[in-house]
Amino acid sequence: MKRFGIIGRPLDHSASPQLFQDRFAKAGLKDHRYDRFELKDIAELSELLKTPGLRGLNVTHPFKQQVLEHLEELDATARAVGAVNTITLSEERSIGSNTDVIGFAECLKEIMPELFGPEPGVRALVLGSGGASHAVSHVLRELQVPFNVVSRDRDRGDLSWAMVDRTVVKYSRLIVNCTPVGMGELKGKALPLPFDAITKAHILIDLIYDPAETPFMKEGKAQGAKVCNGKAMLLAQAEASWRLWQELP
Numbered sequence: 721m722k723r724f725g726i727i728g729r730p731l732d733h734s735a736s737p738q739l740f741q742d743r744f745a746k747a748g749l750k751d752h753r754y755d756r757f758e759l760k761d762i763a764e765l766s767e768l769l770k771t772p773g774l775r776g777l778n779v780t781h782p783f784k785q786q787v788l789e790h791l792e793e794l795d796a797t798a799r800a801v802g803a804v805n806t807i808t809l810s811e812e813r814s815i816g817s818n819t820d821v822i823g824f825a826e827c828l829k830e831i832m833p834e835l836f837g838p839e840p841g842v843r844a845l846v847l848g849s850g851g852a853s854h855a856v857s858h859v860l861r862e863l864q865v866p867f868n869v870v871s872r873d874r875d876r877g878d879l880s881w882a883m884v885d886r887t888v889v890k891y892s893r894l895i896v897n898c899t900p901v902g903m904g905e906l907k908g909k910a911l912p913l914p915f916d917a918i919t920k921a922h923i924l925i926d927l928i929y930d931p932a933e934t935p936f937m938k939e940g941k942a943q944g945a946k947v948c949n950g951k952a953m954l955l956a957q958a959e960a961s962w963r964l965w966q967e968l969p
């Protein structure tokens with residue numbers, strides 16, 4: 721049996737188990753299984769890694785950064801991002817990677833292809849400073865798109881929420897929600913942004929995929945902005961994790 725799974729807490733909202741189970745069923749991979757492993761503490765990972773047949777794990781909230789010091793190796797992207805969403809177990813070694821980077825880049829290519837040209841000419845605002853924010857920031861840095869990170873604690877970002885006024889929003893044509901505001905317990909909640917400064921020239925990306933439309937997206941749409949949710953990113957990052965696991969001997 722080749723085993724895969726996802727670690728995080730809570731995991732009820734994760735779409736990854738269904739996504740991988742469907743993929744295995746479609747490909748007739750009867751000896752593959754994908755489970756939810758809800759951990760109370762990241763220290764429980766070392767025991768989980770001893771599971772017979774375990775080949776790979778996805779990592780989600782709140783462990784994407786905490787997991788770094790529990791792995792034997794990090795690939796170049798995971799090192800640069802400082803967060804891991806995919807673990808590959810190869811010859812008893814645990815290797816951390818970050819496929820959220822690939823997922824977000826693919827989503828951007830679809831919605832804002834001009835960013836991949838020689839002169840992006842856009843400023844961005846990245847909301848939240850957790851694991852996904854690190855991956856999004858890495859992609860923007862690579863594309864040489866200037867951006868600011870908004871955090872509840874100024875030590876973790878460039879701006880506090882109180883500093884995000886109409887001028888900041890007006891000049892940040894790309895805004896990416898990397899917070900959980902709008903999903904789970906925070907479903908229906910809007911972010912404290914001056915939405916009236918958003919125009920039809922703005923693009924709003926919410927990394928949340930369930931619900932498919934968040935208050936952040938609704939408010940943006942009402943101002944004429946182009947909006948998209950995290951579904952395309954979810955699919956692309958899962959595909960990239962699967963490619964890594966398929967390379968295993």
Ligand SMILES: NC(=O)c1ccc[n+]([C@@H]2O[C@H](COP(=O)([O-])OP(=O)(O)OC[C@H]3O[C@@H](n4cnc5c(N)ncnc54)[C@H](OP(=O)(O)O)[C@@H]3O)[C@@H](O)[C@H]2O)c1
Nearest residue numbers: 781848849850851852871872876898899900927950953954
């Ligand atoms: N579509 C995809 O493929 C994909 C991939 C990864 C993540 N995501 C989604 O992205 C979101 C973040 O995931 P993550 O793994 O980065 O989580 P995380 O590591 O917990 O980071 C979330 C960040 O959001 C901010 N935040 C948390 N609660 C907040 C609140 N009540 N108000 C304002 N800000 C708050 C925090 O930043 P500060 O403490 O600095 O304020 C926190 O670091 C989740 O909704 C997740 O489902 C989607």
